[in-house]
Amino acid sequence: MTAPSTAPASPPPVKKGSHWIEEWDPENEAFWNEKGEKIARRNLLFSVLSEHIGFSIWTLWSVLVLFMGPEYGLTPADKFLLTSMVTLVGAVVRVPYTFAVAIFGGRNWTIISAGLLLIPTTAAFTVMEPGTSFGTFLLVGLLAGIGGGNFASSMTNINAFFPLRKKGWALGLNAGGGNIGVPVLQLIGLAVIGASGGPRVLLGIYIPLILVAATLAALYMDNLASVKNDTGAAVDAAKDGHTWIMSFLYVGTFGSFIGYSFAFGQVLTNQFGRTPLQAAYLTFIGPLLGSLIRPVGGWLADRYGGARITLYNYVGMAAATAVLVFASMRKSLPLFVCVFVVLFVLSGLGNGSTYKMIPGIFQAKAxxxxxxxxxxxxxxxxxxxxxxxxxxxVGALGGVGINLAFRQSFLSYGSGTGAFVAFLAFYAACFAVTWAVYLRRPAGRTTAGSAASEAKPQLSYAEV
Known part of the structure; x- marks a missing residue:
């Protein structure tokens, strides 16, 4: 497996085609102001569009399961298992999608990955009817997981276009624009359900949108010749403890966002007896606000340090989850929905702050x-x-854990309360890790030998 790098040891070979950029130096302010920023922003715009459609297809089954009434013969546990497997595939394919940018070029892979979304969409259009076996639904749902990979390739591509001082904003906007594909899909699903349309109507809407995204990427995006595969970078990143620490923290933020996006509607229908239409009226609000606030999380991290924002964010997520446990036990729908929306907002904010930390951590180490x-x-x-x-x-695997936790909680207790207790404990662990690794003041050093280690103080990570 290989990994992308933006610092080749020797000049890259000249690429043929007008969409290849041979020289790219965003840290050079003169270059950035003269032409770099304009090019980067254009690529960001169309990257967001493609990633947005990818997120919509990935989370397609969070809405399709609301269409699947008793005539489909699926239990609540079946539906949670189905959405868990879709999330799992979306998490796994993020790894090869990341490296595809360097193999094919950012623009070229955006075209390819957008086109691949036609496979799960047309497959679901074909089988979506009562009488189809659960195994068939599971297989077709697994195909939808490829939409989750678009995020990884898009973020890797955009990371190379922007200077460090603007990465928090750019990565937050890129990810937030992609994340917002979740509530947009749910809003369209609400409209289709409200108009008494079937699931095939929803699927039919997205097929032409996929073609539009691929076409616009072909016309307006660029490949960076300086982004190449670097086997050593993959090995070095995998060996670095910060990669896995940040993976753990990202489970708490993005894993929560995507897991709750898949599960919220099912919790409302199974625990609170809402109809599919009633659930659809509520499910889009949390993902919408969580997506919109993600760039704010990146901006706050740029200004105050990602570690600090992440730490305070976990305090908020733990507090909101504690209230959800209370609302779930009291069966208070208004309180439950309001606090769940707050939890979505906090997960989106944390998505922006944690992702900003990644480039800052590795530059601080350099x-x-x-x-x-x-x-x-x-x-x-x-x-x-x-x-x-x-x-x-790894972060997306948190979505798998959330759906499996809900499945087990409903099987064991008939409600989601047990799952929320587990989530509360996990957020407390995320808080402890963030503080201990990135914000805790190191113990005083008095020996001469330890003075050298002050060249890389733990406290410096507070600014990442």
Whole structure:
């Protein structure tokens, strides 16, 4: 397996075609102001569009299960298992999608990955009717998981376009625009259900949108020749403890966002007796606000430090989850919905702050190793680009855990209360890890030998 890097050891071979950019130096302010920013923003725009459609297809089954009444013969446990497996595939494919950017080029892979979304969409259109076996639904649902991979390739691509000082904003906007595919899908599903349309109507809406996204990527996006596969970066990123620490923290933020996006409607129908239409009226609100606030999380991280924002965010997520336990036990629908929406908002905010931490951590380590200027920036881009696919994949596995936890909680207790207790404990663990690794003041050092280690103080990570 290989990983992307933006600091080649030697000049890359000249690529043929007008959509290849041979020289790219976003850290150079003159280059950035003259032409770099305009190009980067254009690529960001169409990357967001493609990723947005990918997220919609990935979370398609969170809405389709609402259409699947008793005539489909599926139990609540079957539906939670189905959405869990869709989430699992979306998490796994993020790893190869990350490296595809360097193999094919960011623009080229955006076209390919958008086109691949036609497979799960047309397959679901074909089988979506009563009488289809659960095994068939499961297989077709697994295909929808490829939509989750678009996030990883898009984030890796956009990470290479922007300078470190703007990565929090750019990555937050890119991810937030993709995440918003979840509530948009749910809103369209609400309209279709409200108009008494069937699931095939919903699927038919997305097929032409996929073609539009692929076409616009072909016309307006670019490939960076300087982004290449680097086997050493993949190995170095996998060996670095911060890759796995950030993966754990991203489980708490993005894993929550995607897991709750899949599960919210099912919890409302199974625990609170809402009809599919009533559930659809509520499910889109949380993902919508969580998606919109993700760039704010990145902006706050740029300004105050991602570790600090992430730490406070976990306090809020734990508090909201504690209230959800109370609302679930009291069967208070208004309180439950309001606090669940707050939890979505906090997960979106944390998505932005945690992802901003990744490039900052690796650049801080480069500076601590004595690198400066472009050398430090190149080292940071190299390892952060390689780690993003792993972190994104592991983070998305949190969505699998959430749906499986809900499945077990409903099987054991008939409600989601047990799952929320488990989530509360996990957020407390995320808080502890964030504080201990990135914000805790190191113990005082008095020996001469320890003075050298001050070149890379733990406290510096508070600024990432």
């Amino acid at each position: 500076v601590a190793q004595g690198l400066t200027g472009e050398d430090a920036a190149a080292h940071g881009r190299r390892l952060s680009g390689a780690s993003m696919g792993l972190i994104g994949a």
